[in-house]
Amino acid sequence: PGAFGKQKVLKITRLSDEERKLYPDVFVGDLYRVEFADGVDEFALKPIRLKYYFDAKYLRGENYNNLTFAYATEDGGYRIIPGSMIGKDERGYYVEAFTYHLSVFGVVLRSAGFQKHGIRLLREAVNSSGPAVLLVPGEDPTFEGVVKDNNIWETIFPDRTIMTYEYALYEPRSLAYSEMYRSFIEKEGRRSFIDFESDFLSQEILKYSQYEFDILAHGTGGLIVLRMLQRHPEVNNVRKVVLLSTPVQGTNVVNPLYFSSIFYGKDPEVLEDIFGIEWTKLKMLTLHIRNLIDTLGEVVQEILPDSQLVKELREFARNDVEIVSICGDTPPYGVDVSGTELERFYPEFVKGRGDGFVSIQSCRVGKVEQLSGNFYDLYSREENVAYIRKLLKYEVQVFSGFRSDDYEEYLPSKNPELSEESVQKVVEAKETKGTELSVLPVKILFENFLERIRSLELSSYLSGALVGKEVYIATESGVFAWDKKVFDKKIEFFKKVEDYASFVDEGDIFIVDNIGIKKYAPFPLVGDISDALITRNAIIYARVVPGGVRYYLFRNGAEKLLATSPGTTVRMKSENGNYLLITDGEVVAIGSDFKEKGRVLSSLFGEKVKIVDASFKDDAFYILLNDGSIAFVSSSRSETKNYGLTVPKKVLNFQGRILVVYDGVILDLSAGKAQRFDRGIIDVFLGNEGLFIVFDEKVRVSVEEWRLSKD
Incomplete structure (x- = not known):
């Protein structure tokens, strides 16, 4: 209609x-x-x-x-x-x-292509203290800067981590991608591809919370960034935004009414007589407008000057982010409609006022600048690149030393069952530098050391475990034995413990062993439990309280306080006869006798550093941090390495090897090598001869068995 x-x-x-x-x-x-x-x-x-x-x-x-x-x-x-x-x-x-x-x-x-959607790392500058530069392209694909196997932005910002946001503005969209957009439309009650992508971008940036970002966006990509900041105040790790040719106040260039009335089906030579502009330039102008309308499709309706999105952007207010909006001063193809009737309809094509997509008036937000260039070359002109580099400059942070010689910030939190001997051991571990060779590899080599054996697709995933020869997978709807559903109820606290697994359903404990799933005992606990690890004769459980996390041991019908830790998130796992109690502020190792074997605070590694996961091997901790670093801490030494890998997920002890999982990469720390994968990794759990890797397939998940390569 x-x-x-x-x-x-x-x-x-x-x-x-x-x-x-x-x-x-x-x-x-x-x-x-x-x-x-x-x-x-x-x-x-x-x-x-x-x-x-x-x-x-x-x-x-x-x-x-x-x-x-x-x-x-x-x-x-x-x-x-x-x-x-x-x-x-x-x-x-x-x-x-x-x-x-x-x-x-x-x-x-077309040739089969896997849908790209989200932030992709182009180059990690491990030693840089500057914010990562995030590119958000729009209608012009050359803005991404790809030249053969290189990227021009890596040359422009040689000391910065470079990332790009990939989304399907003009690319075909897969079934999974399309269903995500349709779900957004149903939820919002309206069609807005820009807002859909702004929501997805916010999730991506929050996943990279260990980074501070400077964002460089072009065209409609800038609208996605602005709407992300407007709709998601929780995104607080963006320092600066530079917008190039972004139609903040809308653009007339893609107005179908103007194009239909003035250009469509008209002979350029006849239009030359009407408007007094050379017909060849009018022909190029017509092609330029039509290409933009074709490229944007339904998004055209969102960027017209009177659209709902543009009206809402007039209320934009984020004073915590510095925004610079840049417009070009020259329309492309030598077109200039100054002094003609077209000037009233298309101020974007007036030389000195517009760049062929926006005018100096329509790009207004934050600090507004006008530079030489048109929509297609504004971001690549040498003088403009120098100005952008200047806008995104940063001060190098200088390390000023520890706050005290006593390392007081590294002392463990008070614990009712922590002995003086244990406290002394922790302090010595932090103070001892160690003189032996590095435990962590100096560098890593990327090579394939895992081979895929089989694959399974599921609608959801919570946890997984290999019990005997059977693979059990907990989902939102129940438990599968590989592809066969064996428990048709929603469950909680599914974990592998020694050679069996356990979980809770409707007040009962179930044990999964070589025989199958059986009801074991009533679950005796009530109240707000953040996590629980259930053995055959005891339950370790956690409650998040003001100021941190409390761990309790329930055994023989009685409970007692086992440990306390700072932090707001909690996870527990069983590993080689030990239990690891992990918050973002501390990791505690407990033996099978439920006595503490050691603990490490996150403050050992810096004020803002958080713990993601940990493993405990040979009385030493391997700790994964939120900036992607790996830390080794024992009673005699501590060291930290960062290999430039991002979005840390998990640490595993597989047959004596320490494996570290990132989003798309698995690192074999013991061998100093890593393997990349073409999809995001949700989780990894151990098999007998390899790993079970859970991949994010956007709408669904795939669980795949990968084994160590024989060569």
Whole structure:
């Protein structure tokens, strides 16, 4: 509704086999000619939604974007419709897209590509104290700076960590990606791709909470950043934002009404007589506008000057983030509509006022600057690059030494069962420097040391464990023995303990052993329990209280306070006969006799450093920190290494090897080597001959068995 000035009837015709031969063979399935029944071609004022059902055999997988809508061009070629989405309903799989004009349409099968969505690390500057530079591109893909195997931004900021935010503005969208967007629409009650991506970007930045960011955004990418800051005040690790050609107040360039009325279907030579602008430049102007409208699709409606999103951005107020908005002063292709009737409609094409996408008025937010250049080269001109580098400069932090010679900030928190001997041991561990060779490898080598054996897809994942020869996986709906559901209820506290696993359901303890799952005993605890580790004869459980975490031991019908730790998050695990009690502020090792064997505070590594996970081997701790560093702490020495890996997840002791898990990387610390994976890692648990890795497949998860390579 509202796409045309009057009601229009569409005529849809399937092309015959003979007609089909006139078009490229990249199309799969039938081709359809969509035209107006009255024979009058018009450019729509609002996007027209197209939907095409295809054979399921063409779908590579729910996370692959190998199918897209396309239309045939007059020169015998075809053009991809940006932002095509895959869906599924009662009729089957389909591709949908938005267009403003009619043509011959079909579906194109591309080489299978895994959907990219989220922050990707381009280069880690391990020794830099400066904020990471995050690139958020918009309509122009060259802004990402990729030149063969290199990236120009790494040259511009040689001492900074460089990341980029990948999302499908103009790329085809996989089924999983499309369903995420549809869920957002259903939740919000409106369509807003920009707000959808702003929410996702906020989640990504919060995942990288150990970083401070300087954000460099172009075009519509800048709107995603602004909306992220506006909608998510909890994002507080952004220092500066530099916007380039971002239509904060909207842009007229992509207004379908203007384009339809002035340019669509008009002869450029006739327009030259009307507007007094050389026809070749008018032709380039027409192509520029149409390409932008085609690229943005339904997003066009969000960036018009009177859109709801633009109106809400007028209330933008984040004084904690420095924002600089930069506009160019020269429209592309030598176009200048100054002094013509077009100036009233397109101030973005007036030389000295606009850059072909925004004008100096429409980019206003924060501090506004106008530099030489147009929409396509504003960010690459040498003088502009120097200015951007100056805007994002930072002061090098100088280490001023420890606060006291006594290392008081490293003393353990008070514990009712911590002996003086134990306290002395902890203090000595912090003060002793150690003279032997480094325990942690000086460097790591990336090579594949794991091989995939089998894979399983599930709708959700909570925890996993290998018990005997059976793989048990706890999900939000129950427990699976690999792909067979064996317990059809939601459970809590699923953990591997020694050679069995345990969990709780509706007030009962269940044990999982070589025989299977059996009810073991009533669960005797009530109240707000943050985590619990259940053995055959005792329960260790944790409660988060003001000031920290309290661990209790329930055994023989009685409970007692086992330990206290600073922190707000808690996890517990069983490992080689020991129990590790881990908060973000401290790790405590407990023996099988429930006596303390050691503890380490996070403050040993710095004021803002948090503990993510830990392992305890040979009376020494291997501790994973939130900045990605690995720490080794024993009674005789402590050392820390950072290998430039981000988003730390977990530490495992596998057959004497210390394995460290990051989002997309597993590091074998004992061998000094690491393996990269093409998907985000949710969790890893141990097998007999290797690992079970749980991958994030966006909508679902995959559990895969990987074994050590024989070579």
